[in-house]
Amino acid sequence: xxxxxxxxxxxxxxxxxxxxxxxxxxxxxxxxxxxxxxxxxxxxxxxxxxxxxxxxxxxxxxxxxxxxxxxxxxxxxxxxxxxxxxxxxxxxxxxxxxxxxxxxxxxxxxxxxxxxxxxxxxxxxxxxxxxxxxxxxxxxxxxxxxxxxxxxxxxxxxxxxxxxxxxxxxxxxxxxxxxxxxxxxxxxxxxxxxxxxxxxxxxxxxxxxxxxxxxxxxxxxxxxxxxxxxxxxxxxxxxxxxxxxxxxxxxxxxxxxxxxxxxxxxxxxxxxxxxxxxxxxxxxxxxxxxxxxxxxxxxxxxxxxxx
Amino acid sequence: xxxxxxxxxxxxxxxxxxxxxxxxxxxxxxxxxxxxxxxxxxxxxxxxxxxxxxxxxxxxxxxxxxxxxxxxxxxxxxxxxxxxxxxxxxxxxxxxxxxxxxxxxxxxxxxxxxxxxxxxxxxxxxxxxxxxxxxxxxxxxxxxxxxxxxxxxxxxxxxxxxxxxxxxxxxxxxxxxxxxxxxxxxxxxxxxxxxxxxxxxxxxxxxxxxxxxxxxxxxxxxxxxxxxxxxxxxxxxxxxxxxxxxxxxxxxxxxxxxxxxxxxxxxxxxxxxxxxxxxxxxxxxxxxxxxxxxxxxxxxxxxxxxx
Numbered sequence: 001x002x003x004x005x006x007x008x009x010x011x012x013x014x015x016x017x018x019x020x021x022x023x024x025x026x027x028x029x030x031x032x033x034x035x036x037x038x039x040x041x042x043x044x045x046x047x048x049x050x051x052x053x054x055x056x057x058x059x060x061x062x063x064x065x066x067x068x069x070x071x072x073x074x075x076x077x078x079x080x081x082x083x084x085x086x087x088x089x090x091x092x093x094x095x096x097x098x099x100x101x102x103x104x105x106x107x108x109x110x111x112x113x114x115x116x117x118x119x120x121x122x123x124x125x126x127x128x129x130x131x132x133x134x135x136x137x138x139x140x141x142x143x144x145x146x147x148x149x150x151x152x153x154x155x156x157x158x159x160x161x162x163x164x165x166x167x168x169x170x171x172x173x174x175x176x177x178x179x180x181x182x183x184x185x186x187x188x189x190x191x192x193x194x195x196x197x198x199x200x201x202x203x204x205x206x207x208x209x210x211x212x213x214x215x216x217x218x219x220x221x222x223x224x225x226x227x228x229x230x231x232x233x234x235x236x237x238x239x240x241x242x243x244x245x246x247x248x249x250x251x252x253x254x255x256x257x258x259x260x261x262x263x264x265x266x267x268x269x270x271x272x273x274x275x276x277x278x279x280x281x282x283x284x285x286x287x288x289x290x291x292x293x294x295x296x297x298x299x300x301x302x303x304x305x306x307x
Numbered sequence: 308x309x310x311x312x313x314x315x316x317x318x319x320x321x322x323x324x325x326x327x328x329x330x331x332x333x334x335x336x337x338x339x340x341x342x343x344x345x346x347x348x349x350x351x352x353x354x355x356x357x358x359x360x361x362x363x364x365x366x367x368x369x370x371x372x373x374x375x376x377x378x379x380x381x382x383x384x385x386x387x388x389x390x391x392x393x394x395x396x397x398x399x400x401x402x403x404x405x406x407x408x409x410x411x412x413x414x415x416x417x418x419x420x421x422x423x424x425x426x427x428x429x430x431x432x433x434x435x436x437x438x439x440x441x442x443x444x445x446x447x448x449x450x451x452x453x454x455x456x457x458x459x460x461x462x463x464x465x466x467x468x469x470x471x472x473x474x475x476x477x478x479x480x481x482x483x484x485x486x487x488x489x490x491x492x493x494x495x496x497x498x499x500x501x502x503x504x505x506x507x508x509x510x511x512x513x514x515x516x517x518x519x520x521x522x523x524x525x526x527x528x529x530x531x532x533x534x535x536x537x538x539x540x541x542x543x544x545x546x547x548x549x550x551x552x553x554x555x556x557x558x559x560x561x562x563x564x565x566x567x568x569x570x571x572x573x574x575x576x577x578x579x580x581x582x583x584x585x586x587x588x589x590x591x592x593x594x595x596x597x598x599x600x601x602x603x604x605x606x607x608x609x610x611x612x613x614x
Contacts, residue, residue, distance in 0.1 A: 211532060220532070222516070227494045263609060304604065
């Protein structure tokens with residue numbers, strides 16, 4: 001159950017209709033690690049941070065069984081910083097500040113002991129970096145999952161197309177799926193994207209749930225209807241961590257088990273949004289998670305009685 | 308299995324990104340009747356039309372077992388006419404024309420043989436008209452379902468509140484639920500609305516599915532992911548017709564059976580959007596419907612395998 005997670009470890013400053021934070025710890029790989037470490041020890045982390053990244057956070061991650069051998073610490077630069085403001089619908093946001101800092105130099109070198117990992121999670125990054133990580137693996141992992149975003153479709157489409165040919169699962173949101181495929185209908189978008197390389201496509205729709213496409217099959221998982229969505233930051237990465245964490249734990253990459261992985265990811269994401277940052281992810285127990293998964297089962301469970 | 312359907316029978320002219328129609332037959336009660344008549348004979352229709360409403364359409368409805376005794380035909384006025392244009396997302400639209408015509412005088416008088424019906428579907432209409440229909444019933448129906456819209460919340464809120472006290476199920480879309488409750492979170496909106504009278508709330512989210520709230524329970528049904536949504540007009544009414552049609556046929560108004568009713572309504576709505584107007588609803592067979600319901604079961608069906 002060896003899992004590599006590649007992505008950012010960063011600071012975020014977040015404004016929502018319900019409050020705002022100063023700089024807090026964020027970054028895609030941070031959320032993926034907190035989520036996946038519910039299932040996998042060790043999570044082999046690959047990232048880059050500056051001198052200002054809190055040692056306490058690194059200790060927290062280590063305690064959860066996250067291997068930080070692949071996390072480069074740059075002594076004379078600051079960590080990546082992102083600031084954004086959410087709209088009332090909590091599904092859309094404006095970026096206020098993006099300070100790349102250390103991320104401008106990110107050129108990950110995999111430790112040797114990472115190179116035989118069976119599961120590889122490529123967080124949203126420059127596709128050239130994603131490709132470089134894939135190429136450093138000693139053997140083709142059992143499953144490669146990648147996230148990306150519209151930014152790379154705008155400026156690095158050829159490199160993105162190269163990575164897509166080498167991954168098993170692509171995770172994107174609905175607008176990214178539409179942009180990548182040039183199709184408005186998500187069913188048509190999925191057909192196009194599945195012809196570009198990935199064998200599985202997960203379309204994240206935020207509060208409207210997620211769709212899993214594979215061959216001519218489709219599975220839908222709702223988001224849990226919540227009283228409060230306090231901060232959606234990291235929900236997609238938390239979803240990704242639960243998704244690949246469950247698959248890596250069970251070592252079963254069948255369509256049926258991917259459905260379970262989507263429910264597990266959705267359950268974890270439903271915790272993430274309840275507090276700012278990754279706070280809530282550090283609190284939850286195995287029982288909390290099991291109870292929340294039961295809520296998902298109740299939410300969609302029905303018996304058809306037509307007569 | 309006696310069912311009364313109250314609502315408009317009208318003409319629509321529709322523009323979508325994929326095409327446009329001249330005047331075609333529409334109206335909430337038309338869609339509800341085509342949908343509910345898959346389950347209930349006779350559907351007792353209550354509406355008003357002008358001299359221009361096609362006799363052929365009335366004949367089609369009669370053949371499907373729709374009782375038109377409650378449909379008033381006004382010899383010297385035109386039928387209600389609505390024209391609208393859909394945006395690319397097909398979930399939002401602009402109204403271009405609303406000609407009330409006969410609808411300005413709609414003051415339904417229930418035929419005596421309607422007054423003991425067990426199921427009552429109140430389509431979106433002036434809440435004073437909805438109230439007048441309820442008050443004409445000889446006895447309290449087993450189940451009263453109502454639809455409404457933001458327009459009535461803007462101009463007739465006190466009358467709307469009166470009707471809400473007398474119904475069992477309210478069907479609205481997500482923005483209407485938010486406006487009616489003053490709550491953005493749909494979970495909070497549902498709590499507020501369930502305290503206003505209805506025992507069940509169905510929140511229709513178009514391509515994002517539907518939620519059923521009852522006491523502290525919630526059920527979610529997705530919309531079927533479709534390659535093409537050709538024309539969403541009438542999808543909500545078709546959903547309503549399938550929902551109450553299934554309940555009226557089975558005479559079972561338990562929460563469990565309401566879940567089935569929502570799947571049945573969603574399946575019928577997924578046909579409605581495939582062609583302009585009610586065209587597709589006239590074509591489908593019992594097998595078509597059963598196959599589509601099976602697609603819904605496949606879409607959300609999963610086994611949790613956590614170990």
